Amino acid sequence: MGKRPAYSNLCKAIEAGKFVITGELEPKKILDLSEILHGAEEMKKTGKIVAANVTDGPQGDAYMCSLVPSYLVQEKVGLEAVWQVTVRDRNRVALFGDIIAGAVLGLKNILTLTGDHTALGDHKKGRPVYDIDSTQFCEMLSIMIDEGTDYEGNKLEGGKIEMNYGCVANPNSNPREPEILKVGRKVEQNVDFIQTQTAFDIDEAKDFLKDLEQFNVPVLLGIFPLKSYGIAWYFDNYIPGVSVPKDLLKALKKAEKDNKGNKPAKYAALDKINIEFFEPFIKEIKKSTKAAGIHCMAVEYERLFDPLLKDF
Amino acid sequence: MIITQLKDIEEIYGYIEPYNKILIAGCDGCCQPPRSVNEAKLLGQLLELKARTKGKDLKWKAITVLRQCDDRIAATTVRPLVEDYEAILTLACGLGVVMMNKVLPQKLTFPTQNSMFGGAQSNGENNFIELCETCGDCIIGETGGVCPRAGCAKHLSNGPCGGMVDGMCEVRGYTVPCAWVEIWKRLKEFNRLDLFKKYRGPRDYRTSTSPGYLEVYKEYTNIEEEKEEVKG
Numbered sequence: 172m173g174k175r176p177a178y179s180n181l182c183k184a185i186e187a188g189k190f191v192i193t194g195e196l197e198p199k200k201i202l203d204l205s206e207i208l209h210g211a212e213e214m215k216k217t218g219k220i221v222a223a224n225v226t227d228g229p230q231g232d233a234y235m236c237s238l239v240p241s242y243l244v245q246e247k248v249g250l251e252a253v254w255q256v257t258v259r260d261r262n263r264v265a266l267f268g269d270i271i272a273g274a275v276l277g278l279k280n281i282l283t284l285t286g287d288h289t290a291l292g293d294h295k296k297g298r299p300v301y302d303i304d305s306t307q308f309c310e311m312l313s314i315m316i317d318e319g320t321d322y323e324g325n326k327l328e329g330g331k332i333e334m335n336y337g338c339v340a341n342p343n344s345n346p347r348e349p350e351i352l353k354v355g356r357k358v359e360q361n362v363d364f365i366q367t368q369t370a371f372d373i374d375e376a377k378d379f380l381k382d383l384e385q386f387n388v389p390v391l392l393g394i395f396p397l398k399s400y401g402i403a404w405y406f407d408n409y410i411p412g413v414s415v416p417k418d419l420l421k422a423l424k425k426a427e428k429d430n431k432g433n434k435p436a437k438y439a440a441l442d443k444i445n446i447e448f449f450e451p452f453i454k455e456i457k458k459s460t461k462a463a464g465i466h467c468m469a470v471e472y473e474r475l476f477d478p479l480l481k482d483f
Numbered sequence: 484m485i486i487t488q489l490k491d492i493e494e495i496y497g498y499i500e501p502y503n504k505i506l507i508a509g510c511d512g513c514c515q516p517p518r519s520v521n522e523a524k525l526l527g528q529l530l531e532l533k534a535r536t537k538g539k540d541l542k543w544k545a546i547t548v549l550r551q552c553d554d555r556i557a558a559t560t561v562r563p564l565v566e567d568y569e570a571i572l573t574l575a576c577g578l579g580v581v582m583m584n585k586v587l588p589q590k591l592t593f594p595t596q597n598s599m600f601g602g603a604q605s606n607g608e609n610n611f612i613e614l615c616e617t618c619g620d621c622i623i624g625e626t627g628g629v630c631p632r633a634g635c636a637k638h639l640s641n642g643p644c645g646g647m648v649d650g651m652c653e654v655r656g657y658t659v660p661c662a663w664v665e666i667w668k669r670l671k672e673f674n675r676l677d678l679f680k681k682y683r684g685p686r687d688y689r690t691s692t693s694p695g696y697l698e699v700y701k702e703y704t705n706i707e708e709e710k711e712e713v714k715g
Binding site: 259263284285287288290291299301302303304305306307310311322339341343344345346348349350352353355356357359360368411412 | 640646682685688
């Protein structure tokens with residue numbers, strides 16, 4: 172990249188050479204944000220999580236927009252947000268308007284995404300937008316931040332946008348080459364960081380990270396601790412391109428069955444499985460790849476943070 | 484060709500319920516599957532039966548038009564008949580419905596079809612596939628002959644997206660190939676990944692702003708001028 176300053180804590184931590192960890196919060200179809208804020212507080216308490224991604228209508232569902240929860244997480248909890256913005260629901264005019272609004276609210280990180288198609292969500296009859304794609308969105312952000320204008324070159328008055336933005340990459344992509352070439356196009360649009368979709372296969376993840384090294388952009392590898400067998404099953408079946416290892420699925424199912432009716436024991440068993448799987452996974456990523464860190468998508472699974480992240 | 488799908492018979496009957504005598508016009512233009520005089524007759528018989536169940540004696544006549552989207556052809560074919568009927572049903576695509584209402588303003592013309600897309604016939608079967616969405620800004624020259632606008636559910640200019648799994652698209656349950664993987668395969672085959680890697684900027688949607696309008700003679704203005712010069 173043309174070396175944009177690190178405006179966000181996330182990018183500052185990456186620049187300082189720390190192994191950074193980001194978390195994830197998912198505002199849903201709910202007016203009460205106390206769970207989101209509680210999740211953010213738990214992340215902050217760990218002292219390990221530098222920022223939390225706030226999702227924007229994942230799986231194409233109609234959820235609360237990510238702007239306000241991102242702001243509240245920063246304002247009320249004091250944890251930096253990685254504001255996820257998809258191009259599914261807004262055209263370039265609305266995106267511009269939202270981005271400067273986010274800048275005014277003090278948001279520092281944007282994660283650009285295409286967004287799951289509306290056909291996958293709970294408003295299947297809706298018309299998706301996709302006026303610009305996520306690569307073009309990166310170009311638009313570069314112009315807004317680095318040149319201080321809108322996408323058409325009209326000057327933005329009253330100050331400078333101080334934000335960093337990233338893009339996503341999918342380690343599960345098959346075939347992989349078009350995915351890598353696409354990430355290359357996004358990197359050309361001056362992204363500050365890459366966060367990846369979740370990986371379960373360590374060899375595949377390492378291989379993918381190796382492929383991304385050529386771009387010289389910090390990469391946070393996505394992991395998804397599995398809070399329950401149900402979530403694991405859903406993830407395995409409904410999240411594009413993600414398959415949960417069969418052994419892991421089996422172990423989760425068994426843990427739930429063996430501890431039926433005994434919540435504390437069930438939680439302990441599930442946590443143990445996750446820690447046994449992900450702790451060595453993260454260690455291996457930290458030790459033998461150039462990844463800048465981990466994006467830990469333990470949504471509504473705050474109790475795992477401390478035991479899982481204690482050594483990082 | 485324009486791919487159309489027959490509307491539900493209830494909806495069609497709803498349009499003509501107030502009338503006793505209707506003209507049903509097929510179209511021999513580019514509608515597919517065929518929407519000609521035979522299909523018009525079949526629809527007439529169905530509507531007649533439907534009317535009978537409601538105690539009504541529906542009179543109808545089936546004809547066909549060479550191309551309903553051509554104002555002169557539509558007008559000259561249908562105008563001699565139009566006074567004898569209370570309303571017109573057309574089997575043409577949306578173009579035909581609008582054109583018939585335009586050139587025969589003395590009667591209401593109702594649709595019987597949903598116009599789906601500009602499509603091509605696939606495998607010689609009765610399967611039709613959208614290969615071009617007539618966007619007014621063709622980039623197929625850069626994408627190995629595969630259109631990422633008609634072919635990609637998200638109309639991406641810089642794909643593939645994260646919804647691609649094993650080369651298939653997340654929309655329609657991974658049954659349709661990802662256009663961007665098809666593009667990649669094709670360009671790789673011809674050693675033209677330079678085209679795949681190329682960043683494509685945001686699209687200019689003015690090329691597809693409705694209503695579309697094209698004055699063909701303007702495309703050939705230069706040729707006309709040259710002719711004038713020769714004459715002179």
